[in-house]
Amino acid sequence: AQTVTQSQPEMSVQEAETVTLSCTYDTSENNYYLFWYKQPPSRQMILVIRQEAYKQQNATENRFSVNFQKAAKSFSLKISDSQLGDTAMYFCAFNPPNTGNQFYFGTGTSLTVIP
Amino acid sequence: DVKVTQSSRYLVKRTGEKVFLECVQDMDHENMFWYRQDPGLGLRLIYFSYDVKMKEKGDIPEGYSVSREKKERFSLILESASTNQTSMYLCASSLLRNQPQHFGDGTRLSIL
Numbered sequence: 182a183q184t185v186t187q188s189q190p191e192m193s194v195q196e197a198e199t200v201t202l203s204c205t206y207d208t209s210e211n212n213y214y215l216f217w218y219k220q221p222p223s224r225q226m227i228l229v230i231r232q233e234a235y236k237q238q239n240a241t242e243n244r245f246s247v248n249f250q251k252a253a254k255s256f257s258l259k260i261s262d263s264q265l266g267d268t269a270m271y272f273c274a275f276n277p278p279n280t281g282n283q284f285y286f287g288t289g290t291s292l293t294v295i296p
Numbered sequence: 297d298v299k300v301t302q303s304s305r306y307l308v309k310r311t312g313e314k315v316f317l318e319c320v321q322d323m324d325h326e327n328m329f330w331y332r333q334d335p336g337l338g339l340r341l342i343y344f345s346y347d348v349k350m351k352e353k354g355d356i357p358e359g360y361s362v363s364r365e366k367k368e369r370f371s372l373i374l375e376s377a378s379t380n381q382t383s384m385y386l387c388a389s390s391l392l393r394n395q396p397q398h399f400g401d402g403t404r405l406s407i408l
Contacts, residue, residue, distance in 0.1 A: 190336070214394045226386065226399040233394075272338060282327045282346070282393040283354070288338040 185275050187287035194263045195295050201248075202258045202290045204273030211235075214276040215249070215256045216284070221269040229271070232256065263294045298323045302387050302400035309407055315374040317403050319387030325398075326391060328370035330354075330362060333384040333402070345370055377407045 184207045194200035206215070217229040232240045232249050239247050244264075248257045260267055273287040303318035321328065327346050331339040331354075341354030343362040351362050359381060363371045370389075374381055384404050388397040 185338075187338075216396060218399075225401050226388075228396045228398075231396060276394055278393075282390055282395070282397075283341060283344060284329075284339075284397060286331075286339040288336060 185273055185285050185287040187271075187273055187290050189290045190288070191291045191293075193293040193295055194260075196263055196265060198263055199259060199261045200263055200292065202260075202271050202273075202292065204256045204258070204287055206254050206256065206273075206275045206285075208254070208275065208277055210277045212278055215247075216274040216276065217245070217247070217256075217258045218272045218274060218286075219267075219269045220272065220289075221266075226272070230258065260292075265294050265296060268292060268294045298325070298389070298398040300387055300389055300398050300400040302385075302403050304403050305401060307403055307405045309374075309377050309405070311377060311379060311407060313374075313377050313407075315377050315405070315407075317372040317374075317385055317387075317405070319370045319372070319389075319400055320368050321370075321389040321398070322368065323389070323391070323398075324367065325389035326367075327389060327393075327397075328364065329388040329390075329397060330360075330370065330372045331386045331388065332356070333386055339386065342372065379407050381405065382407045 213234045215232045220226040244261045270289045274284045299322045329344040330342045345364045361373045387400040390397045
């Protein structure tokens with residue numbers, strides 16, 4: 182079974198500080214994709230960042246970066262210089278091979294950026 | 297930009313009614329998905345489709361059916377709505393396997 186675990190239901194961070202959201206997953210596959218999605222309050226879910234498991238280098242997108250530890254099956258999201266607009270639910274998602282592009286989502290982490 | 301449009305943001309229906317949720321995407325994507333989102337449970341896949349007239353069950357298909365008669369449109373059907381189907385429903389589409397899914401705004405459905 183493919184599972185994704187986000188162990189932090191809620192987090193908060195001061196504006197301009199750095200925060201890390203945790204995600205672990207369980208799979209026996211070797212080649213897969215991982216994603217972080219952001220869902221602002223009452224707004225659309227959007228892609229934050231994508232990581233391919235066969236790539237050693239951690240993905241980065243501006244203030245967002247990941248720490249991908251394949252052996253540990255860990256995929257954390259680091260947000261640097263947090264902004265008020267980063268307040269949102271964050272979902273980790275895992276896309277294993279041979280599943281017709283089925284994604285498995287974690288339960289989400291609600292992040293609040295405090296001014 | 298990909299546009300995924302869900303027909304309603306808010307919907308209120310009665311127990312036992314047949315409910316249709318519509319989703320349209322404008323980017324010729326092969327894959328389309330229906331999820332429900334509940335607090336503490338994340339997103340759970342109901343059904344997905346990888347081609348016209350093709351459908352696959354997700355993790356929680358009971359009480360739901362789907363229809364994909366045209367590539368751009370994917371409908372979710374609640375055959376006989378029940379109160380435990382009150383939830384946020386999200387539609388998504390993607391071009392190919394391993395490509396990001398693009399989401400609609402969601403439909404908040406209440407069954408009374």
